[in-house]
Amino acid sequence: MSTGQMHPGVHPLDEGLVRRLVAGQFPQWAGLTVRRVPSGGTVNAMYRLGDTMVVRLPLVRGGAADLVREREWLPRLAARLPAAVPEVLGAGEPAEGYPWPWSVYRWLAGTNPEAGALDEAEPLAGDLAGFVATMRSLTLPGAPAAHRGGPVASLDASTRAAIEELRGIPQEDVDCDAATAVWEESLRAPDHDGPPVWLHADLMPGNLLVDGGRLTSVIDFGCMGMGDPACDLFPAWNLLPAPARQVFREALGVDDASWARGRGRTLSQALIALPYYRGTNPSMAANARHVIRAVLEER
Structure with a gap:
């Protein structure tokens, strides 16, 4: 859970405001x-509404467009996917001084898997591969571009800036030279040469729900859209231990170039997140450290 304001422009939220919004609409x-x-999320706040619903409200302006995207696409995706996804029950609008759209969803039970604490990771790896493969197979027309999905090179400046920032934070003990080498390897990998595919594009542990070690639900589709299939390889390093990582890769039939791009993208996200969230979101910072270790140990 966050210990401070994560972003500039965060709108203050509390239970009283949510009650007024719900009662009014x-x-x-x-x-x-x-x-x-309580959540390690970075863009939205969530409030349980009774026992069967949850209210999700953007914390910052940028989250509003993601929420509207979910309203449009989740009803079309739900029946096609092998795991449950959020069901929109109510579309809230700005009111009571709150400036952005917000939504009421059906509550999805389960717990977030924790990197480094999975007892039987291989079945979960298979479930995740099945979800990713199904997303890739979708042919729904009019799809948006994924928030993450373009060329790896588009992340170069921000990734190198994050590496340099981490050089100035010795207590994080990141091997910045090794991270740079992995990043440059991903830049040398050939770009995706096929058509773009449907992506969730934010398969973080906090966006997965499990029960008995098996995937039951995937949430937060705000980044979804079409792009490079390597963008949905994130769980290989942000969640799965090495043996299960191989199960995930084999189930998806990932070639070397896609694996290098996926590894680089996952590392880039972690390198950028660690200095940004280390003082405000312990959950995001801890996962970033896990990713950096997992990627550098694999090399």
């Missing part, structure tokens, strides 16, 4: 309890 739910859901 969905009076049928006005008497239900509202309570904040």
